Amino acid sequence: MKTVPVLVVALVPASLALAIAFGSVDLGPAQLADALLFRGDEIAREIVWGVRAPRALAAFACGGLLALAGALLQVLLRNPLADPAILGVSGGAAAGALAAMLLGVGAAGLNLAALAGASIAAGAVFAFSLGRSGWNPYRVLLTGVALASGFGALVGLMLSLAPSAQVQGMLFWLLGDLSPAADPSVALVVLAACAALAFSQSAALDVLILGEDKARSLGVAVARLQAIAFGCATLATVAAVLLGGSIGFVGLVVPHLLRLSGIHRHGALLPLSACLGGSLLALADTLARTAAAPAELPVGVLTAAIGVPVLLFLLGRLR
Template identity: 55%
Template sequence: MRRTRSPLAIAVVLLLAGALALLLALVAGGLPVGTADVLGALTGADGMNATVIRELRLPRALAAFACGGLLATAGALMQVLLRNPLADPYILGISGGAAVGALGAITLGAAAFWVDASAFVGALTAMLVVFGLAHGDGSWTQTRLLLTGVIVAAGCGAAVSLMLALAPDTRVMSMLFWMMGDASAAARPWPALVVLALALVVVLPFARDLNVLARGELSARALGVQVGHLRIALYVLASLLTATAVTLLGSVGFVGLIVPHLVRLALGNDQRVLIPAAALAGGTLLTLADTAARTVMAPQQLPVGVLTALIGVPVFLFLLSRSPRSTR
């Protein structure tokens, strides 16, 4: 369990990268603004530039940062709990449940608030179904949990396909954008930021136990770690983080998969460093991806999930190709 860098240096670099990503998100766009305009908008100045920054760009940038941090934190937890560096936070069917809830609300013509609320309820329902079915008669195992998640996700996918086939033509485009990850309507990032901060506060005291658990369940039990309680609590937390992220921006893939793994390759497997570093790196990556999504083909905006997939697929294939060698 090695650390190749100073934790303080890591924190400084990641904080600077996150701040620069947010600054770029506020500056870049069809309306040219400068750093002075950003500072003025953040300190209460008036004017068109300040209004655009405060009401449009700032909420969207913070939403992207929060979603990236949530997904990366959930991915880091899933990877250590499943002892699989290529595990994904969507693996338990949480995003499928959120998609069913959100698309059902969109089909009915509900307002944005009810779309978000339906997505969150759908994600929590999928989580409860997966954990309830996986527990069964009490013989709860990782394999049973994963298989249950795959089956629930497949069922949710079928329901989503049915809704897309039956939905009016006027609503299909918004449904597809939600499924691909769309930050343009994210106007309330603060709850997600609070959830991310609270999750880090809750998880970091258990980082030493996670370090022990990463060495194996028998070793963890021998050293006094309450493996069963810890695992269930962190699975539930990872599911809630994923549900919050999916509710905020829709389905954004690969952030929770590649960010924790890349951070682990760079910094080692110490969860005290890995988890907060993954949160900052995930937020920075998704903020940059969203900035590119709305500026590369301006005035047309791309779903941010498309860009994360274009980045994530080659990175995932690279990691997959080298994993047998690292395993040996």
């Protein structure tokens, strides 16, 4: 039982090291070691510290945020198939980002537009699910699904209207792509904050699995807990989507992988989801950068290629 957490935690430095060691430019072990210690060749130093390290950390932050959001949504919506895309936040961000591309505004404008789209989606989900009779997980689910398909239609419309030169950039954004990711620091801070906040609620989340009434009878302030966890999941999803676009399957699959390995208490599940999601996306992104170098594959394609069979396998095991 103890080996799984140890392996998952050990995977964090290992995946980051691999992400820094491999890239489109071959750096030998000696060169790599020098560059890591800020010695030797300036180009190698720039590649390691200026390009690969931020990219590796961006991938880690993105994957960690998505997996954390997925783990939270799965317990809150009591639905094993819940993942960050279900909030409609990814769809809102995608519609905003594509609109910005269509209008030809710069990178800052694109991020702002994606943030605006994500906020509109999140706001709508909150507004529609906090009904008069309190919080309702099913309304969250339905609102999120409705918004996601609405934004999907909007995205399709923009794709069909866009000049062909822009379509490839748009498709990369939609598939999930970390190549424009520059500064992972905001996402890392959000990851740490969300993980800490979610962890502080982990014992109450364990009890929430028994259902809202039972949790209430055991002393859990259910509405407050749901608001905190939903807020966390939304914030994490927004931060991840702004950094890497709509990367799928990490948020869905990672918490299930841990549950199937015997990790079910949220005190362990939440932090380990963040670690495993981050490590897996750092590895997937390394593969995306190197598999067809010098061309880059959208990392979302790789996570889907791994995620779909894993998901089908899991569905087979879930009765």
